[in-house]
Amino acid sequence: MLRSYHLTHLTDTGKAEKILREMDGLEGVRSVSISEDLKELDVEAEENSFSLIMDRTVNICRRVADGCEITFMFR
Structure with a gap:
């Protein structure tokens, strides 16, 4: 099953890559x-x-990219 989430306050591609790896x-x-x-x-x-x-x-997002928030996207 695929779900999409809206990210806010993620501004660094390096941090995004670390989140993906984890x-x-x-x-x-x-x-x-x-x-x-x-x-x-x-x-x-x-x-x-x-x-x-x-x-x-x-928890990963908060630790890696301080201030990053995740919200479920309704489609």
Whole structure:
């Protein structure tokens, strides 16, 4: 299942790459990408793992990119 999230306060591509590397290591994550403008995060993962994956993702983003916030995008 693929879900998209809006990112705010992520301004550094180096930090975005670090977030992606750490998320790739999470159990249940199939793929993850951040848009070139650093405003959208796409996560493909097992449906029953999303809650745990996103809890960890929020923590990763806060630690790596201080002030980065994630919001679910309704489409």
